[in-house]
Every structure is written in structure tokens, then in C-alpha cells.
Amino acid sequence: MLVCLECLKETRSNEESTDESEEDESEEEPKLKYERLSNGVTEILQKDAASCMTVHEKFLALGTHYGKVYLLDVQGNITQKFDVSPVKINQISLDESGEHMGVCSEDGKVQVFGLYSAEEFHETFDCPIKIVAVHPHFVRSHFKQFVTGGKKLLLYERGWMNRWKPSVLHEGEGNIRNVKWRGYLIAWANNMGVKILDMISKQRITNVPRDDISLRPDMYPCSLCWKDNLTLIIGWGNSVKICSVKERHASEMRDLPNRYVEIVFQFDTEFYISGLAPLCDQLVILSYVKEISEKTEVECCARPRLDIVQPLPESCEEISSDALTVRGFQENECRDYHLEYSEGESLFYIISPRDVVVAKERDQDDHIDWLLEKKKYEEALMAAEISQKTIKKHKILDIGLAYINHLVEKGEYDMAARKCQKILGRNTELWEFEVYKFKEIGQLKAISRYLPRRDPVLKPLIYEMVLHEFLESDYEGFATLIKEWPGDLYNNTIIVQAVVDHLKKDPQNRTLLRTLAELYTYDQRYGRALEIYLTLRHKDVFQLIHKHNLFSSIRDKIVLLMDFDSEKAVDMLLDNEDKISVSITSSWHASPMLACITRPFSPVNVMFITCLLISWVLFVFFQIDRVVEELENRPELQHVYLHKLFKRDHHKGQRYHEKQISLYAEYDRPNLLPFLRDSTHCPLEKALEICQQRNFVEETVYLLSRMGNSRSALKMIMEELQDVDKAIEFAKEQDDGELWEDLILYSIDKPPFITGLLNNIGTHVDPILLIHRIKEGMEIPNLRDSLVKILQDYNLQILLREGCKKILVADSLSLLKKMHRTQMKGVLVDEENICESCLSPILPSDASKSFNVVVFHCRHMFHKECLPVSNTVRN
Numbered sequence: 001m002l003v004c005l006e007c008l009k010e011t012r013s014n015e016e017s018t019d020e021s022e023e024d025e026s027e028e029e030p031k032l033k034y035e036r037l038s039n040g041v042t043e044i045l046q047k048d049a050a051s052c053m054t055v056h057e058k059f060l061a062l063g064t065h066y067g068k069v070y071l072l073d074v075q076g077n078i079t080q081k082f083d084v085s086p087v088k089i090n091q092i093s094l095d096e097s098g099e100h101m102g103v104c105s106e107d108g109k110v111q112v113f114g115l116y117s118a119e120e121f122h123e124t125f126d127c128p129i130k131i132v133a134v135h136p137h138f139v140r141s142h143f144k145q146f147v148t149g150g151k152k153l154l155l156y157e158r159g160w161m162n163r164w165k166p167s168v169l170h171e172g173e174g175n176i177r178n179v180k181w182r183g184y185l186i187a188w189a190n191n192m193g194v195k196i197l198d199m200i201s202k203q204r205i206t207n208v209p210r211d212d213i214s215l216r217p218d219m220y221p222c223s224l225c226w227k228d229n230l231t232l233i234i235g236w237g238n239s240v241k242i243c244s245v246k247e248r249h250a251s252e253m254r255d256l257p258n259r260y261v262e263i264v265f266q267f268d269t270e271f272y273i274s275g276l277a278p279l280c281d282q283l284v285i286l287s288y289v290k291e292i293s294e295k296t297e298v299e300c301c302a303r304p305r306l307d308i309v310q311p312l313p314e315s316c317e318e319i320s321s322d323a324l325t326v327r328g329f330q331e332n333e334c335r336d337y338h339l340e341y342s343e344g345e346s347l348f349y350i351i352s353p354r355d356v357v358v359a360k361e362r363d364q365d366d367h368i369d370w371l372l373e374k375k376k377y378e379e380a381l382m383a384a385e386i387s388q389k390t391i392k393k394h395k396i397l398d399i400g401l402a403y404i405n406h407l408v409e410k411g412e413y414d415m416a417a418r419k420c421q422k423i424l425g426r427n428t429e430l431w432e433f434e435v436y437k438f439k440e441i442g443q444l445k446a447i448s449r450y451l452p453r454r455d456p457v458l459k460p461l462i463y464e465m466v467l468h469e470f471l472e473s474d475y476e477g478f479a480t481l482i483k484e485w486p487g488d489l490y491n492n493t494i495i496v497q498a499v500v501d502h503l504k505k506d507p508q509n510r511t512l513l514r515t516l517a518e519l520y521t522y523d524q525r526y527g528r529a530l531e532i533y534l535t536l537r538h539k540d541v542f543q544l545i546h547k548h549n550l551f552s553s554i555r556d557k558i559v560l561l562m563d564f565d566s567e568k569a570v571d572m573l574l575d576n577e578d579k580i581s582v583s584i585t586s587s588w589h590a591s592p593m594l595a596c597i598t599r600p601f602s603p604v605n606v607m608f609i610t611c612l613l614i615s616w617v618l619f620v621f622f623q624i625d626r627v628v629e630e631l632e633n634r635p636e637l638q639h640v641y642l643h644k645l646f647k648r649d650h651h652k653g654q655r656y657h658e659k660q661i662s663l664y665a666e667y668d669r670p671n672l673l674p675f676l677r678d679s680t681h682c683p684l685e686k687a688l689e690i691c692q693q694r695n696f697v698e699e700t701v702y703l704l705s706r707m708g709n710s711r712s713a714l715k716m717i718m719e720e721l722q723d724v725d726k727a728i729e730f731a732k733e734q735d736d737g738e739l740w741e742d743l744i745l746y747s748i749d750k751p752p753f754i755t756g757l758l759n760n761i762g763t764h765v766d767p768i769l770l771i772h773r774i775k776e777g778m779e780i781p782n783l784r785d786s787l788v789k790i791l792q793d794y795n796l797q798i799l800l801r802e803g804c805k806k807i808l809v810a811d812s813l814s815l816l817k818k819m820h821r822t823q824m825k826g827v828l829v830d831e832e833n834i835c836e837s838c839l840s841p842i843l844p845s846d847a848s849k850s851f852n853v854v855v856f857h858c859r860h861m862f863h864k865e866c867l868p869v870s871n872t873v874r875n
Helices: 021-026 040-047 364-373 379-387 398-409 413-424 429-440 445-447 460-474 473-486 494-505 511-521 524-538 541-548 557-562 566-573 577-597 602-630 635-648 654-667 669-678 684-693 697-706 710-721 724-734 737-747 753-758 767-775 784-825 871-875
Strands: 003-004 010-011 032-037 050-055 060-064 066-071 076-084 091-095 100-105 109-114 118-122 131-134 146-150 154-156 164-171 180-184 185-189 193-198 204-207 225-226 231-236 237-245 259-268 272-279 282-290 290-291 299-301 307-312 316-324 337-340 347-352 355-361 853-854 861-862
Touching: 021 154, 021 413, 032 109, 032 316, 040 066, 040 076, 040 355, 040 853, 050 091, 050 337, 050 347, 050 355, 050 784, 060 091, 066 091, 066 654, 100 131, 100 871, 109 131, 131 180, 146 185, 164 193, 185 225, 185 231, 193 231, 204 259, 231 272, 237 272, 282 337, 347 635, 364 379, 364 398, 379 398, 398 413, 413 429, 413 445, 429 445, 445 460, 445 473, 445 861, 460 473, 460 524, 473 511, 494 511, 511 524, 524 541, 541 566, 557 566, 557 602, 557 635, 566 635, 602 635, 635 669, 654 669, 654 684, 669 697, 684 697, 697 710, 697 724, 710 724, 710 737
Parallel strands: 091 131
Antiparallel strands: 003 032, 010 316, 032 355, 050 060, 060 066, 066 076, 091 100, 100 109, 109 118, 131 146, 146 154, 154 164, 180 185, 185 193, 193 204, 225 231, 231 237, 237 259, 272 282, 282 307, 290 299, 307 316, 337 347, 347 355, 853 861
């Protein structure tokens, strides 16, 4: 069983001295989570101590100080046990298949054997063997190789008759401390540094010396790790190097190996390195830490640290750093810790003599756990929604409910209510539960805006409860909810009665009255709603009438409607005059019409229907009369109605045109002249009388001209308006020579008028007639300019005539040419054409014979002999 170790990890914040740094570090989410490997491991380490461990994707192999090797499953349960030696196991090596294992111990014993076969190799040396490494593909017959390291690095190969043949790969630089075999490359570390051997060429391709030679290699051993087949990670002391094996170019080889090593990253750490492992493009480093005790001021062993760093060319960036509380850390040295990892699952095993801890990357469930622990509920909810298919431990709904509770506890009621929409969704039970929770804390108003109104719909009691809450304390909020909520969400009768009860206390409250009108509308009691709207002069009164066809209810409310908004009221009366008329007369003729329609067709029925339609038209006019009568005491409103009626139809209100003259003169003079021009039913004498009384010159001029008294109209323009331009324009419109004569006679002694005439009459009257009448010696302003303009106008007329003449000649010539081309075109004559006289084919059957054919432009064809004689044709 894997036991969760909250006590295993202490973040760097626990070791900082200030509260501020602790707070900052606590906001950083850890990258790894830790568990203690228990079950069989606990039993083993109670009596023994771990010395080494190797990880395979299928199982774990643990070596102890008492010479035992245990095979464990990933939960720490013992599956096999091997008694290898009575002393410490130094190294365990597995091939990639996990079928062969190599073991070496402190007493010099080396064993390589198959876990599932009888294959086995035993050898005992006269010195401790620190390392053993079997070929990664040892399972294959041609790769039966392994290396051992004591004072020498020996390679064992199985040859002829299954005999093992040793060969020395390296010696003379002290004990071999570590070996890692990957693919065709073997890396090992001795007292001087790290070497890499190419097994294909059997050549050593590099030597990486250790940096700090002052550290004892047996106390601070070298850590080696292959990231891939060509990348080696070296950690020694507090130095890290990442080496890349590369192919040498053919031109550079000479006597050099065909491969070389390049150090791509190199940096130092704060503590001594006990183990290394890759994590994508980052590194996991297990560090041995020493610190000065505050009590004794003596250097002592501290908790080991597991860091994740991002390598940089000459430094590194720390991603995370965790201090681990492992059993007996106070007594451990740097050499007592080991770091092993499982490549496929990114699992990291921290081995110490009394403890084995597993570190693994945190998954989305762990991320959500951390967010919830930090009360970052919104981020946790978002993370759960994004990863809902992969998370196993958490449910989106549970996180959401926790988020709502958290917001409520913080007093953020509006935010909590808003989140209910997304989190609760269509779950009516949860909605109702949350509403009651908000009621208990007195925050029904906060959740009212977000209650579902469609899909789902809650119990009516819920909505009524919220409405009563608003009605007791917030009339405006109550009115808003009534307007926004559909009327079928709650019992309308109950709410109406509640509003009526409150109106007894405050009868003039406009908000309650408006809301009551809306409730009556929901309940289809439109008459009562209309009365309230009219009393309040509410803008929705017209919308209510149109929406619910309440035209029968406004017959006696026309003045009120026009007082409220005359424009809208008149538009409504005119747009719906048929509906209003029908509503007035429906009781009179609806039943006869229906009875007539249902009878069999007959001439009598047709006549009867015709009479009814005529009566309906009459009632439309009756509606106009009724409106005018209703507005009799309000002439200004009467004018608005009749004016709009006239704009829509010049004939409907013809009987009121005489009345409208006075109304326009009194209330709307700008529209009087357009009315006089457009109306064909207006009595001109009456209009003239009114305009003369009020001294409306323009209107009087128009009426005089319309009545045929153009000379009086012109005289009025000249005498009253003193506007020569308008007089000239009037004369142009009438196109009467006598008017031009009157205009000239009136203007002959007025120089400004003469100037205006000279400038404008050139195209209507011969200017000589005017010029001859000008008295000698009269000073006329701008005479020269006027004469020049007359000449220019005359010249322009000449040019226009010449231009028109040229256009006519050109068009005539073009048409003549077109006609000529048409007449010159050939005419197709074939076997289908016939003689119009004898009706036989126009072409003879024997083409060799000569024949004569006459073809006219109209496409009629004759044999020459069939043509009538000339005198006959002439006749």
C-alpha cells in the first residue's frame, strides 16, 4: 500500500525566516506529490536497511545491507526474495525486458541470472564489487554481456560452449563507483572522472574530469543518468553537466574516434547531489543538505531536497523545491541516498536506508485539490470543466456547490447567485435548496435576478416567496420582476390580491398601480389595465390597446388619449378606424352578415351583402364624425386629427375641409397653403375671406389665381410683397401676355423692378418691348449687366437652335444610311419559299433551267411570269 505523506514534503516556505516569504511560497503549486512505499517495504526496513534499488516498469528490485534482494510490485508488496550474500548489496542491474538481473555485493560476489529461466552466472572476486550492469538487450543471445566494477572495469561476454570470457575495459584510476549502460554506450565513473565507451568500436570517446577533487569519491559518489541513447547527465558534488554524444565528421576523424562528446549544459547547485533523473526537458535532482543547528551550532544532516530545475547554458532556473522528511535523515550521508525513476510513468523513487519514497507528477485531480485548499474555487471549477473526462476524484457539481458556499460565507451574495445559473443548471431540487438557503440568510433579493424562468421552471411557491419579499421592502424591484418574469411562473390571483392590499395603505403609489395594470394584463383583464394606464398616463397604453385589440374600450377615451400623446393617438385612430368602427357596430350587423354568408348563394343574398358593405363604409365615416364630435371642445386636437386624416386621404374628411381652413389659420399656418393646393373640396370663397381677414398674402394670391383673378393676384404680389422675382415667377406660371403687360406697366417707373425684369424675362417676353418703354434719363442699377445677360441669353438660344438642328441633321443622315444598308442586304431564297401568286416553290426542281424571280423588300417573292401586268398592279 502507498501511504500519502503530507509530512514528507515541506516547501521552502517552512525554512524561510519571514512571514512574507512564507505567504509568497505557499501560493506556488508544487509540481510533484509524494507517497511512502509501504506494505512489504515497511516490514523489510524494520529489520534491515536499503542499500540500492532498481526500477523496472513491471516491478522493483530492492537490495539491503544484509545481502537480500527483494522483488516488489509497485505497491511495495514482496513477490520474490533472493539471499545473495551475508553483506551489503552494492548494485542491482536489470535488462530492458526485466527477465535478467545482475547483483554484486560488498564481499566481491557477482551473480547474473534469469528471473524466469535457469540461466545463471556466479563469480567471487577478492575485492568488493561496487557496480554491475547487464547489457540492455541481455535477453538476446548475441548480447550476453555484462560489466563489473571494482578496481577494474571488466566486460564479460559469453562465447563458445557458453563460457564467459572477461576482458579489461579500464583500470588504474581507482575504484569504479558507478556504471550506466544505454544502447551501445557505457558510461562509468572512477576517482578521476567519467568515461564513455563505444561498444561498437570498443573505443573510449571521452573523459569528463570531476570538478571538486577535494570531496571524497566514496562519500560523495558520482550520479549518472542517460536521458536518451545519446544524452548523459552527470552529477558530482554540487556540479551538473549534460553531455551529448555526437558523430564526428569523416574529414575530422584521422586517428580519432568516430564519435565525440559535447557538454551542452553545465551549472552548479546549492547542495550536494545524491541522484539525477530527467523530466521532459527539465531535471529532477535529489540533494543532500547540511545545516548548522540553531541549538548546538554544530553542522548536522538536514532533510534531503528534491528539486526540479530547468537547465540553461551556464546556469539553471529552479521550478520547484521540496524538502522531504524521510525516516532517519539525521543519520544519513550523501552516499546513503539514491534516486531511481521509471521512464514510462514519470515516477521517481527516493531511496534511503530506512525509507523509500515515491514522487510522481501531480495530475489534474491533484491540481484541483491544491486549488480547493487555497480556496481558488473558480479556477478549480474551470480546471474541472476542462478536464472532466480525465479527472477521477472530483465532480464538477461538488466543486460548484463548494464555490457557492464559499461566496456566501464571504458575503458575496450576488456573485454566489450568479454562479448558481451555471452550476445548478436544470437541477430543480438544487435550485430550490439554494433559494431556501438564501431565504434563511435574508438574501432572496440577490438570487431573484438569476432564478430560472424557462427550462427548468421551479415551483410557483418559490417565485411567490421572492415576490412577497420585494413587495414588503422594494416596490421598484417588485415591479421589475413582474415585468421581466412570465405571468405563468406564479399564481397571479395571489399576487394581485397582495398588491391590492398594499394599495389600500398607499392608494396613489404609481409603481404599485403600474404593476397592478401589468398583472391585470397577464390575467387578461384588459379593461381594468387600460383604466389604470390612462389614469397614470402611461406610455404603454397604446401598446396595450394594439396588442390586445382594445379598440372597443377607447370610444369614450379619445380626448384622454390625445391629451396624453396626440400624435400616437391620431395614428392609432386612423390606422385602426375599421376596427373601431366594427367594434362600435358589431352588435348591429355582425349576426345578419354571418347569417347571410351561411345561406345558399342567390341574387338576394348578393344584394344583401352589398348593402351591408355599404353600411360598413358609412360607419367608417361615422367613426370620423364621432372623433370630430368628441374633440369639438378641443379645436387644437381636432386640427391634429383632421390634418393627419387629410395627409392620408384627401377625400375621407372632405366635409370638414371648410372647417379645416379656420383650424389651419389658427393653429398651423405653414400647412394652410399646402392644404389649399391639395384639397379639391375646399370652398374657395370661404378660404379667400378667411385669408383676407387675416392678411395672409401668399394664401390670398394663390386663391385669387385659382379663382381666375390672376391680375389681382399679380397686383397683390407687387404691392403687398414688393417681390419682383415672385411676380415674374407668377407670370411665368400663368403664361398670360396680359399679365406680362401689367407687370411691365407696374415696373416701368421702378428701377429695381426694371432690373429684375431685364434679368428674367428674356426667354418669355421680347426684351425690346420693355427697353422701348424705359424713360430717357432713368437711372437703372446694373443696367449694363442686365443688357449683357439679355444678349447672352439670346446667344444661348441661337446656339441651342443650331445645336438641335445639327443633331436633327445627323440623326436623319444616320437613319438614311441605316435604311440604305438594310435595303442593300441580300435576301435568302431557298426551297421552302413559295411564289405568292401561284403558291408553288419559288425555285424550280431542275436547277439547270433558267428562271426569273422577283423579290420585294417586304420578302414577298413571285415568279416573273406570275406577276400581274403593270396596269393591274397600278390599279
